[in-house]
Amino acid sequence: xxxxxxETSGRFLALGAVLAGLGVAASALGAHGLRELLSAERLxxxxxxxxxxxxxxxxxxxxxxxxxxxxxxxxxxxCWCFVAGILxxxxxLYALSFSGITSLGMITPLGGVAFLIGWLMVALGSSC
Numbered sequence: 331x332x333x334x335x336x337e338t339s340g341r342f343l344a345l346g347a348v349l350a351g352l353g354v355a356a357s358a359l360g361a362h363g364l365r366e367l368l369s370a371e372r373l374x375x376x377x378x379x380x381x382x383x384x385x386x387x388x389x390x391x392x393x394x395x396x397x398x399x400x401x402x403x404x405x406x407x408x409c410w411c412f413v414a415g416i417l418x419x420x421x422x423l424y425a426l427s428f429s430g431i432t433s434l435g436m437i438t439p440l441g442g443v444a445f446l447i448g449w450l451m452v453a454l455g456s457s458c
Contacts, residue, residue, distance in 0.1 A: 339397040342409045346390025349416055353384030356424075372427040379423035386412040386445060393452060404455030411448030415441045 357380040364373055390409050397405050419441025426434040 338402070338406060339394045342390055342394035342397070342406075345413065346387050346392075346394060346409070348387075349413070350384050350387030350391065353380050353387050353420075356380035356383060368427060372430065375423050376427040379420040379427065382423075382445070383416050383420040386416050386448075389448070389452075396455075401455040401457060404451045408448045408451035408455060411444045411451060415444035415448060417441070418444060 357377070360373060360377045360380055364376060368376060390412050393405050393408050393412075419438055422434045422437035422441065426432065426438075
């Protein structure tokens with residue numbers, strides 16, 4: 331069964347909104363609930379994770395809105411790259427901040443690469 335174009339953008343809109351909202355919640359947790367639990371350095375790592383999650387959740391929302399006007403396939407790839415980036419980049423930083431296992435930091439650049447590929451796909455998808 332073929333997917334309607336609006337279904338894809340609607341799913342990414344919802345996913346981006348959830349990820350951005352969770353980024354806001356993580357930021358609030360970092361600002362108010364983790365000061366006693368994490369060292370200043372680990373709290374900074376947590377805040378970085380939350381910021382990148384929120385920014386890229388919002389990017390997914392924006393790209394989902396652009397899908398009806400531009401190259402849908404490339405923008406879909408961009409959204410998936412942003413999701414992968416959030417999971418790898420932010421996820422590894424969240425895990426590192428709570429566990430202190432610094433080797434988790436080796437995963438973080440993979441998420442950064444996913445973010446960069448996502449932004450490249452947005453640029454390439456800006457033409458019809």
